[in-house]
Amino acid sequence: xxxxxxxxxxxxxxxxxxxxxxxxxxxxxxxxxxxxxxxxxxxxxxxxxxxxxxxxxxxxxxxxxxxxxxxxxxxxxxxxxxxxxxxxxxxxxxxxxxxxxxxxxxxxxxxxxxxxxxxxxxxxxxxxxxxxxxxxxxxxxxxxxxxxxxxxxxxxxxxxxxxxxxxxxxxxxxxxxxxxxxxxxxxxxxxxxxxxxxxxxxxxxxxxxxxxxxxxxxxxxxxxxxxxxxxxxxxxxxxxxxxxxxxxxxxxxxxxxxxxxxxxxxxxxxxxxxxxxxxxxxxxxxxxxxxxxxxxxxxxxxxxxxxxxxxxxxxxxxxxxxxxxxxxxxxxxxxxxxxxxxxxxxxxxxxxxxxxxxxxxxxxxxxxxxxxxxxxxxxxxxxxxxxxxxxxxxxxxxxxxxxxxxxxxxxxxxxxxxxxxxxxxxxxxxxxxxxxxxxxxxxxxxxxxxxxxxxxxxxxxxxxxxxxxxxxxxxxxxxxxxxxxxxxxxxxxxxxxxxxxxxxxxxxxxxxxxxxxxxxxxxxxxxxxxxxxxxxxxxxxxxxxxxxx
Numbered sequence: 396x397x398x399x400x401x402x403x404x405x406x407x408x409x410x411x412x413x414x415x416x417x418x419x420x421x422x423x424x425x426x427x428x429x430x431x432x433x434x435x436x437x438x439x440x441x442x443x444x445x446x447x448x449x450x451x452x453x454x455x456x457x458x459x460x461x462x463x464x465x466x467x468x469x470x471x472x473x474x475x476x477x478x479x480x481x482x483x484x485x486x487x488x489x490x491x492x493x494x495x496x497x498x499x500x501x502x503x504x505x506x507x508x509x510x511x512x513x514x515x516x517x518x519x520x521x522x523x524x525x526x527x528x529x530x531x532x533x534x535x536x537x538x539x540x541x542x543x544x545x546x547x548x549x550x551x552x553x554x555x556x557x558x559x560x561x562x563x564x565x566x567x568x569x570x571x572x573x574x575x576x577x578x579x580x581x582x583x584x585x586x587x588x589x590x591x592x593x594x595x596x597x598x599x600x601x602x603x604x605x606x607x608x609x610x611x612x613x614x615x616x617x618x619x620x621x622x623x624x625x626x627x628x629x630x631x632x633x634x635x636x637x638x639x640x641x642x643x644x645x646x647x648x649x650x651x652x653x654x655x656x657x658x659x660x661x662x663x664x665x666x667x668x669x670x671x672x673x674x675x676x677x678x679x680x681x682x683x684x685x686x687x688x689x690x691x692x693x694x695x696x697x698x699x700x701x702x703x704x705x706x707x708x709x710x711x712x713x714x715x716x717x718x719x720x721x722x723x724x725x726x727x728x729x730x731x732x733x734x735x736x737x738x739x740x741x742x743x744x745x746x747x748x749x750x751x752x753x754x755x756x757x758x759x760x761x762x763x764x765x766x767x768x769x770x771x772x773x774x775x776x777x778x779x780x781x782x783x784x785x786x787x788x789x790x791x792x793x794x795x796x797x798x799x800x801x802x803x804x805x806x807x808x809x810x811x812x813x814x815x816x817x818x819x820x821x822x823x824x825x826x827x828x829x830x831x832x833x834x835x836x837x838x839x840x841x842x843x844x845x846x847x848x849x850x851x852x853x854x855x856x857x858x859x860x861x862x863x864x865x866x867x868x869x870x871x872x873x874x875x876x877x878x879x880x881x882x883x884x885x886x887x888x889x890x891x892x893x894x895x896x897x898x899x900x901x902x903x904x905x906x907x908x909x910x911x912x913x914x915x916x917x918x919x920x921x922x923x924x925x926x927x928x929x930x931x932x933x934x935x936x937x938x939x940x941x942x943x944x
Contacts (some may be wrong), residue, residue, distance in 0.1 A: 396663070396699075399682050400706050402458050403696040410694065411452045411460050414445040418469055419476075427478030439480050439487040443503045444694070446473040450529075452511045454522060457576040467521055474528045485539020497540050498550035501557040504536040505604070508560060537561035537728050540574050549590040551577045552605035553770040559612045576795045582606070587723035588624035596641040596648030599625055603646045603661045607892060623665050626674060629658060629876060630714070631721045635735040635753035637684045642749055643728055643741055656681050656693045667708060683713050684748075685816075702789035720831070722778045729776075729784055731831060736937050738836060740784045740829050742776035747786055748829060748838065752937045754890045755858035756913065761825065761840055763850030763927070764908040766792045771825045782831040790823040792845075823847055823927070835893075835936040842927040849904040849929055854895060855918035859886040876905065876914070877921045884921060901925045920935070 417431045425834040429437035443843055449470050452460040480493060489499035501628040503633040507529055514526035540558050545551055555577035562570035583591040592600045603622040632640045639655055641648050659681045666674030685692050699705050718729040727742030742896045748759035761771035773786035796816045804810060821844055828839040840852060862869045862877070863885040875883070883896040898921075905922045915922050923933065 396678065396708050396710075397706050398802075399659075399678070399692070400696075400699050402685065402692045403683065403699065405692075406691045407448055407455075407694070407696045408450050408458055408460060409570070409666070409679075409691070410445075410448045411458075411466060414449060415465065415469060415496040415536060418445075418472065420472075425479075426476065428472035428474075429480075430473065436490065437476075439477055440465050440489055440499060440503055442477055443506050447506050447510050447697070448694055449473070449500055450514070450525060451700060453525075454513060454517070455696065455700055455920070463473045463520060467525075470525055471528070472523070474532070474643045477532055478528070478714065480890065481516075481535060482539070484542060485535040485537070486936075487536070487665075493546075495542075497542060497544045498546065498553055500536050500539055501550070501553040504533050504540075504557050504561070505553065505608075507533055508557070509701055511564075513697060513701050531728065533561065534565060537565070537567070539571055541569065542571070547584050549594075549601050549605075549625055551580065552602055552609075555607040556605035556612075560608055565610050568680070578609075582618075582621050584624060585725040586624075587726045588621075588626075588628035589723060589726040590625065590935075593644050593726065594641075594644045595639050595644040596631065596644060596651055596653040598646055599629065600658050600661060603658075607661065607664055611652075619665065619668070622661060623669065623671070626658065626661055626665060626677075628721075628723065629655065630673065630677065630716070630840055631719055631730045631732070632715060634737055635732075636751070637688065637830075639770055640737075640739060640749070640751075642739070642746065643726075646816045654681075654684050654688060654690060657684055659693045659696050660698040663705060663708075666710075666862050672710070673714055675708075675710035676712055676799065679710065680713040689898070718783055722784075724776075724778075724832070727776060733831070733938070736835075738829070738831070740776070740786070742773050742786065744773050745770040747771070747773060747827065748836075750835060750836065750893070750935060750937075752891045752893065752939070754888055755856060755886070755893055757893060757935065758853075758855045758918070759838065760853040760912075761827065761850065762853055762907055762911065763848055764911070765790045765823050765848060768823075773827070779828070784829045786827040786829070788825050790825070791819060792821050794818045808891070823848075832934075834938070835934065838933045838935065839931070840933070841930040846928050849902045850925060850929075851905055851907075852923040852933065853914065854921040854923070854933075855915040856886050856893070857918045857922070860888040862886050871919045873917055873919055875919045878903065878905070878924065886919065886921075890939075892938045894934075894938065896934045896936070897919060897932050899923050899925055899931065911943070 419426045419429050426437040429442045431437050432441045434832045449466055452458045453466045458513040486495045487503050488494045489496050493499050510824050511529045514522055517919045540554055558574035575918040592598045603625055603747040606622040610616055628642050634640055639653050642650055662677045679864040718733050722729045735753045737751045741747050745762050746758045750757040768790045774788045777785050779785050789819040802810050824843045827840045830837045859871050864879050867883050880900045881896055885892055885894045902924045
């Protein structure tokens with residue numbers, strides 16, 4: 396992986412150059428020595444990440460900053476700031492939300508640990524000084540983790556893995572005992588390889604890092620298997636534009652454009668340890684993506700310094716994404732790929748279908764109002780065949796009935812309304828079938844049980860530059876509302892087009908009730924409208940290499 400190493404050298408140098416420009420150098424400032432993030436905030440976590448990159452560059456003879464005096468002084472200033480903002484109990488604040496935060500302290504300590512491990516073997520006097528200061532921060536932070544406290548599932552494994560690692564580094568048994576308390580809860584990775592937060596864009600890799608660290612420290616390779624399972628699943632989460640499918644996430648990465656570069660070390664470690672060729676191919680693919688998208692390589696230079704054998708590992712070829720149809724039942728998601736066309740079916744989400752052809756993305760929703768419901772959100776998902784999925788929901792109508800006895804108060808909000816009897820009915824049944832066909836999908840939507848309700852099917856397109864509708868070629872801005880009685884609509888850009896046929900329009904009630912989900916404001920949205928009961932098939936066809944004028 397020598398080519399990857401050289402790219403990391405180049406990008407680390409650029410990170411250091413940038414860091415030197417954003418360090419607070421006002422000696423009278425309480426933030427003296429810290430680094431300012433993109434929002435102008437100076438805090439421990441961002442500073443630790445900048446300092447860690449600087450340490451890698453300063454200690455690596457292949458960088459132009461090797462033993463550079465300015466970088467050395469910047470590192471010391473950064474470490475001084477970090478020490479000053481570390482609380483007496485060892486914990487750090489994550490100033491945008493968490494204070495005296497054990498999980499954020501774990502993330503901070505985790506970033507410094509590989510730097511510390513590398514510096515432990517140094518004979519250079521200045522590197523020894525850096526090592527001592529880093530050790531003080533790590534030790535104090537590790538002890539602070541004994542206070543515990545977390546908000547989210549992934550926090551447990553970040554804390555536990557750092558506790559276990561520091562117990563090994565410093566011989567403190569109490570840290571190991573505390574780690575065992577977290578691990579006693581069991582790892583929340585299902586048989587599909589998915590963790591609880593379903594965060595393919597961020598927290599899955601955080602969990603994988605923790606599992607791999609636990610395996611390394613404890614000598615228990617069962618923890619590796621969680622990471623391997625997730626990494627295999629992630630091979631089916633890459634879209635035709637090389638981004639990660641994130642719409643299923645329950646965290647901040649939902650719907651964000653994120654590339655898989657930060658999974659690199661996990662694929663490299665597990666690929667080499669267990670001789671998994673597709674993982675090593677994925678390492679090459681990640682750097683192909685870095686080059687193609689002109690983004691920085693992952694900040695992992697220090698791991699190549701700790702493991703110089705990675706540089707001599709060479710594996711030819713990048714990962715060639717095969718056609719697949721993967722149903723992750725426990726996770727409520729199906730991912731399928733055919734050539735450069737992917738689609739995703741989701742259970743329990745209002746946007747139940749996503750289609751991606753590399754340059755255009757389609758999100759599909761069935762929406763309308765029925766009692767408290769505002770959109771179809773499937774309760775059940777089943778795989779009917781290798782090419783078809785069925786989603787279903789029963790919406791139960793209900794009404795409150797008067798109390799049998801006079802209530803203690805006439806104040807509605809103080810009444811125990813949950814104790815009221817209810818009148819139930821009617822029931823509205825919604826069924827959706829998604830079937831893969833040649834060059835696309837057939838989506839059948841059936842509603843029954845309630846007559847006359849104005850419902851709609853929303854098809855939100857991003858990446859479309861124009862549209863053929865009613866015999867006219869219309870340019871798109873990317874925020875339009877489109878209704879037409881025409882059976883067929885074609886949306887296109889310079890590379891591809893999608894054809895939607897089986898269209899219909901029976902009404903113009905597209906906004907829904909006042910508390911309905913808002914439409915995607917950066918998408919061209921095609922509405923197909925009808926009154927229940929209805930049974931319709933919408934045909935989605937992908938065309939490649941189409942250039943419209």
